[in-house]
Amino acid sequence: MPMKPQPMKKPDVTPAPAPVKKGPAPIQPIRGMRDILPAEASYWKKLYREAEQLSEDYGYERIETPVLEETALYVRGVGKQTDIVEKEMYSFDTAGGEHVSLRPEGTAPIMRSYIHHGMLNRPQPVKLWYWSPMFRHDRPQSGRYREFWQFGCESLGDDDPVLDAQMAFLAWKTLKNAGVESVVQINSIGTLESRANYKNALVAYFRTKRHKLSEDDKKRLVKNPLRLLDSKEPEMQELKAEAPQIMDWLDEDSKAHFMQVLEYLDEAGVSYQLDPYLVRGLDYYTMTVFEVTPVSDNADVAKLALGGGGRYDGLAELLGSGRPVPACGFALGIERVVTRMKEAMPDLGAPEKRDVFVAQLGEQGRKKAFAIFEELRGSGIRAAEALSKKAIKAQMEIANKMGAKWAVIIGQKEVLDGTAIVRDMDAGTQEIVDARKVVQEIKKKLGKE
RNA sequence: GUGGCCAUGGUGUAGUGGCAACACAGCGGGUUGUGGUCCCGUUAUCACCGGUUCGAAUCCGGUUGGCCACCCCA
Numbered sequence: 001m002p003m004k005p006q007p008m009k010k011p012d013v014t015p016a017p018a019p020v021k022k023g024p025a026p027i028q029p030i031r032g033m034r035d036i037l038p039a040e041a042s043y044w045k046k047l048y049r050e051a052e053q054l055s056e057d058y059g060y061e062r063i064e065t066p067v068l069e070e071t072a073l074y075v076r077g078v079g080k081q082t083d084i085v086e087k088e089m090y091s092f093d094t095a096g097g098e099h100v101s102l103r104p105e106g107t108a109p110i111m112r113s114y115i116h117h118g119m120l121n122r123p124q125p126v127k128l129w130y131w132s133p134m135f136r137h138d139r140p141q142s143g144r145y146r147e148f149w150q151f152g153c154e155s156l157g158d159d160d161p162v163l164d165a166q167m168a169f170l171a172w173k174t175l176k177n178a179g180v181e182s183v184v185q186i187n188s189i190g191t192l193e194s195r196a197n198y199k200n201a202l203v204a205y206f207r208t209k210r211h212k213l214s215e216d217d218k219k220r221l222v223k224n225p226l227r228l229l230d231s232k233e234p235e236m237q238e239l240k241a242e243a244p245q246i247m248d249w250l251d252e253d254s255k256a257h258f259m260q261v262l263e264y265l266d267e268a269g270v271s272y273q274l275d276p277y278l279v280r281g282l283d284y285y286t287m288t289v290f291e292v293t294p295v296s297d298n299a300d301v302a303k304l305a306l307g308g309g310g311r312y313d314g315l316a317e318l319l320g321s322g323r324p325v326p327a328c329g330f331a332l333g334i335e336r337v338v339t340r341m342k343e344a345m346p347d348l349g350a351p352e353k354r355d356v357f358v359a360q361l362g363e364q365g366r367k368k369a370f371a372i373f374e375e376l377r378g379s380g381i382r383a384a385e386a387l388s389k390k391a392i393k394a395q396m397e398i399a400n401k402m403g404a405k406w407a408v409i410i411g412q413k414e415v416l417d418g419t420a421i422v423r424d425m426d427a428g429t430q431e432i433v434d435a436r437k438v439v440q441e442i443k444k445k446l447g448k449e
Numbered sequence: 450g451u452g453g454c455c456a457u458g459g460u461g462u463a464g465u466g467g468c469a470a471c472a473c474a475g476c477g478g479g480u481u482g483u484g485g486u487c488c489c490g491u492u493a494u495c496a497c498c499g500g501u502u503c504g505a506a507u508c509c510g511g512u513u514g515g516c517c518a519c520c521c522c523a
Contacts, residue, residue, distance in 0.1 A: 028496080028514060083521045087450065105523090134523080139450075141517060150523065216520070224521095232519085281522065291523095307523060333523025361482055392482050400484035411482055425484070 032138075032146025039349045043338045046348065048131060050177040051151045051332075054170060055129035060153050063128040065109040067135075071101040076318050077108030079283030081223065088136040102135035106152050107284070107312065107329055108319070114156050115321045124157030125327075131334075143304050143336045152309070152331030159326035161257045164288040164311055165264030171292045171307050171330040172270050180340045181295040182306060184265070184272040188258035188287055189226075189279060190250040192314050195286065198249035199225050205243050212239060229277035245276055254287060261288050271295075280308060284315040288328065294340050306340065307332035354384035356442055357399030357425075361392050361411035368410045372420065372438055376408075379439050381446065399425065406445060408438055 029035065036044060052062075071091050078085050090102035103109060110128055113119075119126045131151045138144060153170055155163045168184045175182045189195045203225050206213065213221065214233045221228060229240060250258070265272050272290075280289045289310035296302040309330025316325030342349065356376060360369035366387060376383040386398045392409070399407050409421040409430075420438045422445075423430035433441050 026496085031514065083450095088521080136522080138521070139519095140515080141519095144522075148523065152523095219520090227521085305523065331523065336523060359483080365482095391477095393484075394477095396484040398484085404484095407483085409483070413482080421483090423483075428484085430483085 030146070032140040034145060040338065042348050043341045044334065047151070047178045047334060047337060047341065051129070051131060051174050054174050054177060055153055058127070058166070058170060060127040060129040063110060063113065063130055064132065065103070065113050065130070067103050067133065068100045069103060069109055069112070071099040073108050073112055073319070074101055074104060077111065077284060077315055078105060082281055082283060084136060084282070088138050090135050090137055103132070104134055104136050105282070106130055106132060106134065106150055106331055107154060108315065110154050111156065111315050111319055111325070111327065114325065115316065115319060120157060120325060125155045125163060126157050127153070127155050129153045143333070143339060145335060149334035150331040151334060152329055154327060154329035156327040157325055159313065161260035162264055164261045164328050165268070167309050167328050167330045168265060168272065168290050169268050169270050171309060171332060174332065175292065175306065175337060178337065178341055179344045180306070180337060182271070182292045183295060184270055184290050184292050185275040185278050186262070186272050186288065186290040187246065187275050187278040188250060188254060189246060189285060189289055190254040190287060192286055194249050194251050194254055198244065198246050201244045201249065202226070202228065206239070209239055226279035229279060240277065247276060257287055280310060284312040284318065285310045286313045287311040290330070292332070304336060306336050351402070352382070353403045354382045355404065355446055356381055356383045356406045356408060357395070357402060357404035358383055358385045359392060359395040359399065359407055359409045360387065361409070364412055364415040365410045368415050368435070372408060372410065372435070375439050376442065379443065381439070381442060381448070406442060408442070410435070
């Protein structure tokens with residue numbers, strides 16, 4: 001109901017802001033949780049499309065597991081000693097008395113699903129992919145959130161090294177397709193036995209150097225000796241050089257397996273580096289382990305892994321499968337990848353350009369514009385509107401900002417005449433066309449016919 | 450979990466004990482139907498709670514949140 005302005009009224013409009021009562025305090029997002037706004041969503045969309053395309057092309061099938069699982073799944077699967085389980089899980093008891101946790105990582109639930117649904121009776125390997133939110137109650141910092149998303153692939157039920165290589169390849173290739181150059185850092189930690197033997201040797205070695213270790217490193221020695229190898233402490237750098245090397249502790253099969261993985265990577269042209277000090281935090285890893293890091297001149301950027309993965313032949317038994325299920329997989333951290341994408345492709349965040357803007361004037365014009373917009377859209381023309389606006393001027397401003405090449409204008413007069421104005425926004429010229437032929441006319445102008 | 454820096458409109462900032470300012474964005478106008486410029490209007494519980502003070506955005510304490518590093522990880 002259009003209102004007439006009341007020229008009689010005094011100009012002093014502002015109705016003296018009422019002595020507002022204090023409203024409730026504004027609600028902030030929870031620590032470490034964030035909104036993904038439209039400007040960022042275009043990067044997410046591109047990454048999702050590349051991830052989906054690649055995984056489906058390689059025969060991986062989409063899976064979605066519950067955000068909430070029994071806490072025991074992660075305690076057993078990820079490892080009681082790991083930081084993830086010890087201090088980072090969102091765990092609570094439900095009203096029904098179940099002990100549950102928000103999913104902190106994607107692999108254990110997928111293995112649980114594989115076992116639960118008897119996928120070991122399907123042709124092996126079973127190949128699955130996911131794109132899901134994860135939750136870890138860690139202190140937020142650069143590239144780290146309490147809710148974060150991972151894209152990952154898992155290949156279950158087969159121990160062939162070509163699959164290890166395929167995982168590293170897919171992680172690397174997804175990034176490449178999304179416009180992010182990366183390098184795969186890769187290592188082998190062998191079987192559970194060889195890894196255990198190596199761990200003992202490592203502890204024995206560092207015990208003799210205990211007096212040279214920092215406080216943090218002494219803790220690592222007890223809690224997580226493998227991590228001593230990627231300690232950032234300066235004094236560690238030389239100690240490390242003398243330390244036992246994992247390669248010397250691998251059994252022949254593990255070594256052969258690893259060599260084959262590397263050969264496949266060579267064949268596929270994957271950019272990779274051997275890193276004898278690379279170990280991974282989760283208990284379930286065996287044999288191949290890798291991380292994917294961005295190529296960057298900035299050392300701080302280059303060290304922040306975009307993803308990681310490897311083989312985890314021991315996981316199924318930890319979860320009670322009753323028989324071994326060799327498997328491997330990888331996951332990429334979406335937020336971290338998107339940060340790199342923004343750097344590589346700053347323009348992607350800009351709003352999409354539209355070809356035609358439909359402007360209207362008056363109630364009749366608006367109704368007609370409503371219909372014509374839909375007609376244009378249905379014909380595959382990228383149209384835009386601001387139907388809720390009344391002033392033609394405001395609408396033209398919007399059309400201009402969108403970079404629309406053409407404007408279709410319908411007012412009362414045009415409705416009565418059964419016409420529409422087609423305006424060339426660049427030239428500033430316009431013509432009157434039959435309203436029924438607007439779509440046809442626009443198509444012609446856009447060279448679509 | 451430990452430590453450092455920080456918090457002023459939607460965004461970016463100025464104000465460092467005495468009237469909260471500027472730019473951009475948004476919305477509404479510039480005489481009943483046409484865009485990039487221009488002009489006008491409008492947009493703030495100074496994160497929250499408390500303390501010191503005649504007086505606090507400013508000083509102090511706490512809380513919440515952000516950024517960064519460590520631990521760890523994607």
